[in-house]
Amino acid sequence: MSKALVLNATYEPLCVVPVRRAVVLVLKEKAEVLHATERTLHSERTAMPAPSVIRLTHFVKVPYRARAALNRRAVFARDDNRCQYCGAAAENIDHVIPRSRGGLHVWENVVAACRPCNTRKRDRLLSETTMTLRRRPGVPRELTWVAVAVGSVPSLWEPYLHPALSA
Ligand SMILES: [Zn+2]
Numbered sequence: 001m002s003k004a005l006v007l008n009a010t011y012e013p014l015c016v017v018p019v020r021r022a023v024v025l026v027l028k029e030k031a032e033v034l035h036a037t038e039r040t041l042h043s044e045r046t047a048m049p050a051p052s053v054i055r056l057t058h059f060v061k062v063p064y065r066a067r068a069a070l071n072r073r074a075v076f077a078r079d080d081n082r083c084q085y086c087g088a089a090a091e092n093i094d095h096v097i098p099r100s101r102g103g104l105h106v107w108e109n110v111v112a113a114c115r116p117c118n119t120r121k122r123d124r125l126l127s128e129t130t131m132t133l134r135r136r137p138g139v140p141r142e143l144t145w146v147a148v149a150v151g152s153v154p155s156l157w158e159p160y161l162h163p164a165l166s167a
Contacts, residue, residue, distance in 0.1 A: 003150050004051050005157050007034070009059040013161050016149035022051045031056050035156060053160050070105065076112050077147040078140040084111035085131050091115045096137065098123040107139045 004022035006014045017025075023041060025031040026048075036049035072093055083090045090112035097103030100123045111133065113121075121129055146161060147153050153161065 005053045005146070005160060006031070007053065007055040007160060008062070009056050011055065011160070012062075013146065014056070014060065014062065016146060019050050019052075022054050023048065025056070026051060026054060029057065034160070052154075052156060070107055070110065074140065075107075075110055077151075078107075078137075079112035082112060082134075083114035083117050084134050084137070085113060085117040085121070087134065088114040088116075092118045094118050094121060096133065097125060101125060108137055111137050 002019050003016050004019050006017055006022070006025075008014050019041070022031070023043075026033055027046075031054040033049075033051045033053075034055050035051070035053035037052045039050040040047050041050045075093055076090055079090060081090050082088070084094075092113050092115060094111050094113035094117070095103045095105070096109050096111060099105070103109050117131065121131060126133070146157070
């Protein structure tokens with residue numbers, strides 16, 4: 001894994017950065033390593049374990065975080081890369097209420113879908129098919145940006161993302 005999770009000084013997850021960037025922050029003493037991997041990074045003068053989770057030394061004020069951007073990658077992350085009609089590997093984005101029938105391009109109306117389901121549903125409403133949704137689509141929970149940044153959340157990051165659960 002070539003990405004590192006960055007926590008604020010308060011341990012709140014902030015963002016995901018390339019490992020090289022994390023190393024720079026640590027070397028400049030702007031961050032401390034909370035968790036390192038077994039991989040070693042070599043630079044001109046030093047060698048250090050590749051950081052996986054770092055914490056900023058100083059608190060960074062985070063501006064209001066906007067509603068997660070709606071795009072294919074984010075929808076796939078929210079839906080665990082699974083077709084929301086049959087559970088197969090997702091390949092497309094499907095509008096539950098088709099755009100041709102007035103459906104909007106919003107979180108509540110888009111799901112990840114496999115190609116066969118996408119083709120089968122066409123421009124019909126769900127009520128005109130025998131298909132059902134596995135769960136009702138909605139705006140993703142706050143930490144979806146982590147999954148979006150790295151594809152899926154590495155298990156060793158879990159305790160840092162949900163401190164209340166692991167405490
Ligand atoms: Zn499907």
